[in-house]
Amino acid sequence: MSLDRPEGKGTTVPGSTALSRPGLRGREAELQRLRALIEAVREGEGGAIAMLLGEPGIGKTVLLQETVSVARAHGFVVSHGRAEELHELAPLASLASGLLHGDPPLLSSTDFADLAGHHDQRIWLVERLAQLIEERSAGTPVLIAVDDVQWADPLSRFALSVMPARLLSSPVLWLLTGRNDPELYGQGPRTTTLPLRPLSDTALAELARDVLGGDVPTQVAELLDGAGGNPFLAAEMLMGIAASGAGVDEPEPPERLVLGVRDRLADLRPDTLHFLRIGSVLGRAFSLADAAALCGRPASGLSAEVDEAIAAALLHDEGERLLFRHDLLRQAVYADLAPSVRRALHREAASRLVAAGRSSTDAVPHLLKSAEPGDQEAIGLLGTAATDVIAVMPDLAADLAVRALELVPPHASMVFDVGERAIVALTRAGRYTQARDTGDTLLARQPPLDVFARLQSVLGDTLWHLDDIHELTRRSTAALAAVTDPTIRARLTARQALARSRGRDLGAARETGERALAEAERSGDREARVLALWGLGEIALNAGDCAAAAEHHTALSVFDTAFLPEEAVARIHMDDFDTVRRLLRAAGDTPLRPAMLIWAQATLNMGLGRLDDADADLVTAERLEADLHVPGNLVNIRVNRGLLAMLRGDREAAREHLDVVRATVAERPNTGNHATHQYFEAVVADGDGDHATAAELVRSVQRDHPFLRWRLLRPHVVQAVRIALRGGDRNLAEDLAAQAAEHATRNPSVPTAQGTAAHAAGLVNADHGLLERAVRILLTGPRPLPLAAASADLGRALLAAGDAAATPTLTRAHDIYAQAGADAEADRVRADLERATSRTGRRSGGRRPRLGQGWEALTASERKVARLIAAGHTNRSAAEALVVSPHTVNTHLASIFRKLSVRSRVHLARIVLAEGDAGTATGD
Structure with missing residues (x-):
């Protein structure tokens, strides 16, 4: 009658609720809450998460089993899986144990095989799995139950931490059981946590009556006190009583009644x-x-x-x-x-499994419990396992690689090969300081010169991520003096070029990059070629040579499609928006670097003046990076969101973004982040009226970060000129205008570069003709916001001169800003228009402030998504209809649910119908 026995007939006790399993005694309240969740999900109130937490034997499994039975009775499709302690190396094993074995299974073996083929791309895999579950739940509610989730393999744990939030709008109930460590589980909105406490004396007495029948003698009740309220232990004691054959009226002595496991x-x-x-x-x-x-x-x-x-x-x-x-x-x-016996058995188990042809994922868990220093087979298997899982579970790979290194005797020659793999794994896991320290420990052993060079080569990636450019330059130069291997030389030269891309002499950096590419081609080394092309692209961007940057990044993208986002961004700088659209459409939901693809989409939308779409993309990119715990682009994301907020006039949101930027830069100092942060501080200070501080911040960006002059201020140079002029720093304004002119010279075929240079010069020199030229050029380009800015400045100049052409010029600027959602700029131009038409005070035709809640609070893109979802689309099909990423649709949907205070697609559909919009799924 223990908790995990197969289902049996329950016993009804006077005053208690009839239960289908005796092990449910004392869990009536928890069961009632789980039944309520089942009913809510079935009735269309959206998804939910339930977590049963408690010590072993406390009753989690039997409560999960009962919930599974109730859900099946309510028409749910059920996935019932279990995680196991020694399966931590098998990607997605914990989830797969239930997804493929239901009646009917939640996923087909074909679907899962497709997923397994991409298990090295965590974000793609989880999003695709979420899409499949979303489609499966479209007509039928789904329960996904995972028992003992504390043992879940890292990929399943990652999926469980991400998918419930993705599927909150779908009728999916997640039921997880585990030990008392909530950090391991998928916490999120609509999570019901049920900590299972020890059973009360009353519940224990009912359990005893279930097992023994009749009243419970005092001696038995006293004996049950020793179970500490743990139902499994209590049931084991009661089984011992029943097995002893003693009558309850004349119980055996307690010592004979307790049949513990050892007995x-x-x-x-x-x-x-x-x-x-x-x-x-x-x-x-x-x-x-x-x-x-x-x-x-x-x-x-x-x-x-x-x-x-x-x-x-x-x-x-x-x-x-x-x-x-x-x-x-x-x-x-x-x-x-005995511990020594356990260790020996684990080691023997590993050897037997390997001999039987099993994979390293089966043998390594035993090696982790048994391997001794010098165990060559263990070192090799741990290294193989680390290589096998590094793409999908980099932290686990790093742990395995480090453990392999620990097993190598200090003076063994293999220590450098094993150590190199550890450095690579630690770097992939984002454990940069540990990777550098590991490398330095190996270098302190004074390896042969070629080994020294090879170690410095892999440490180059570590130092790049640490933003330690000085050390990267020093080490790559020293290693190049020692290296004889042409492949390692090519990699080191490429690393040296990357480091020099951050310096002042970009001509020398370009020569180094070209030499690195030539060496890479001669050696035929893929890694060296990627590094060289990447370095050349970075150098070109930092030098403001957009055509060269696009050329190098295109070559890199052709060679390795993971770099397609870099090509897209480089082409955006060329105003080649049509090619960028084709690239992003061709990428679709590619499993490669989705956060960077979304970043490229956001950059395009900012260029197109689609501020709401750009903001949604940036939110999505940040979420995807946060899911992976590698927020490498967080500062750039938040700075751009802050600048968008300033355009809209939302100072409070801008300050919130600035707080995040400040905290991130303080935690992870980075040269590029520091410059970006300073510019954002300048924009906020200027908006607050502190023009002198704003100008000084822009000046420091120009002075302290020369490699960022082109990349950072290129899209913002006109705004920076305005800040300089308002701050009374004409020299800075002239320097910025000269920079814009030089950029135009380097990019004669880019309308934005030409128009921006004319605009900056027009502001500095108060030259109407240059402002008119800027407008003419920008009318031929694809970017509406620079055109609006130039039109606004030209209109103001014409207004000051009493020229009637001011009105249509300002009207064009106002309409562009209003269409883009740049409400703050639209308001400023509207004030100028009112002066131009002598209709001061007439503001009724202006914008209404965007509300925080309700249908009117939705952006145009959110309304389109709402209509599509109400019409029955999945996230994936809605994304296809709107030609955006499913990730971005998910971001829009989360915002829609928050603004409309709805929990499910069913509720959303009712609101859309009430608005009379259901028939216009793609219009506004």
């Missing part, structure tokens, strides 16, 4: 006991073939042992595997082994 094991035959101990080493679930191999006997010869273990209520037979009836039983058997 039960003592009654088993030695061969059965040995078999169970072997099984406990293999995990809670294990195959008979594996156990037989470790026992040194054929599987057919273990039938008596299996039968006895099942009869003793210690094991279940699941057909493909044997399963300890409860993890507490497995732990009790395992704990009864």
Whole structure:
């Protein structure tokens, strides 16, 4: 009658609720809350998460099983899986254990095979899995239950931390059970956490009546106190009482009634006991073939042992595997082994699994518990496993690689090869300081010169991420003096070029990059070629040579499609928006670097003046980086969101973004981040009227960060000129205008470069003709906001001169700003227009402030998404209809739900119908 026994007939006790499982005694309140969640999800109130937390044996599994039964009875499609302790290296194993084995299964084997083929791209995989579940739940509610989630493999854990929030609008209920460490689980909105407390005396008495029948003698009640309210332990004691054959009216002495696990094991035959101990080493679930191999006997010869273990209520037979009836039983058997025996059995298990042709993911968990220094096989298997999982579980790969390095004897020659893999894995995991320290420890052993150069080459990536450009330059130069291997030389030269891209002599940097590319082509090394092309692209961007940047990044994108976002951004700088649209459309939902693809989409939307879409893209890119815990672009994202907020006139939002930027720069100092931060501070200070401080901040960007002059101020140079002039710094304004002119000279075919240069010069020199020229040029380009800015300045100049052409010029500026949602700029131009038409005070035709809640609060893009979802589209099909990423649709949908205070697609559809918009799914 223990909690994890198969379902049986419950016993109705006077005054209690009839239960389908005796193990549910004392869990009536929790069960009622779970039933309410099932009903809410079924009735269309959106998705939800329920988490059952508590110690082993407290009743999580039986409550999960009951919830699964109730959900099935309510028409849910159910995925019921379980995580296992020794399966942490098998990507998505914990989720797959349920997704593929339901009746019917939630996912087909074909769908899952497609997912497995891309398991090295975590974001893509999770989004695709979410899409499949969304489609599956379109007509039927879904329950996804995962037991013992504390053992989940890292990829399943990642999916569980991300997917529930993605699917909150779909009828999906997530039910997770685990130990008392909520950091491991998918916390998020609409999460119900149910901590399972020890059972009350009343519940224990009811459990005893269920097992023994009749009233519970005082001695039995006193005995149950020793269970500490743990229902599994209480049930084990009660089973002992029942098994003893003693009548409850004349109970046996307590010491004879308590049949603990050790006592039960003592009654088993030695061969059965040995078999169970072997099984406990293999995990809670294990195959008979594996156990037989470790026992040194054929599987057919273990039938008596299996039968006895099942009869003793210690094991279940699941057909493909044997399963300890409860993890507490497995732990009790395992704990009864001496530590040295456990270690030896784990090591033998690893060897047997490898000999049987099993993968490193099966053997390595045992090696982690058993390998000793100098164990060559363990070192090799750990290295192989780290390589196998590095793309999808980089933190785990780093742990494995570091453990392999720890096993290498200090003076063994292989320490440098193993150490190099550890540096690479640690860098991929974002553990840069540990990677550098590991490399320095190896270098302190004074390796041969070629090994020294190779280690410095892999440390180059680490130092780049640490933004330690001086050290990267010093080390790559020193290593180049020692290297003889042409491949390593090519990589080091490319690293040197990257470092020099941050310096003042970009001509020398370009020569280094070209030499690196030539060396890479001669050596035929892929990594060196990628590094060289990337370096040349960075150098060209920093030099303001847009055509060269686009050429190098296009070559890089052709060579490695992961760099398609860099090509897109380079072409945006060329005003080649049509090509960028084709690139992003061709990328679709490619699994490669989705956060950077969204960043490129945001950059395009900013160029097109679609501020709401750009902001949604930036929110999405930040979320995708946060999911991976690698917020490398956070400062740039928040600065751009802050600048958009200033255009809209939302100072409060801008300050919130500035706070995030300040905190991030303080935590992770970075040369580029520092410059970007300073410019944003300048814009906010200027908006607050502190023009002198704003000008000084722009001056410091110009002075202290020469490599960023083109990249940072190129799209903002006109705004920077205005700040300089308002701050009374004419020299700075002239310097900025000269910079814009030089940029135009370098990019004669880019309308924005030409028009911006004329605009900046027109402001500095108060030259109407230059402002008119700027407007003419920008009318031929694709960017509306620079055209609006030039038109506004020209209109003001014409207004001051009493020229009637001021009115149409200012009207054009106002309409562009208003269409883009740049409300603050539109208001400023409107004030000028009122002066031009002598209709001061007439503001009724102006914009209405955007509300925070309700249908009117939705942006145009959000309304389009709302209509499509109300018409029955999934996120994926809505994205296809709007030619955007499903990630961005998800961001829009989250904002829609917040603004409309709805929880589900059903509720959203009612609101859309009430607005009379359901028939215009793609219009506004």
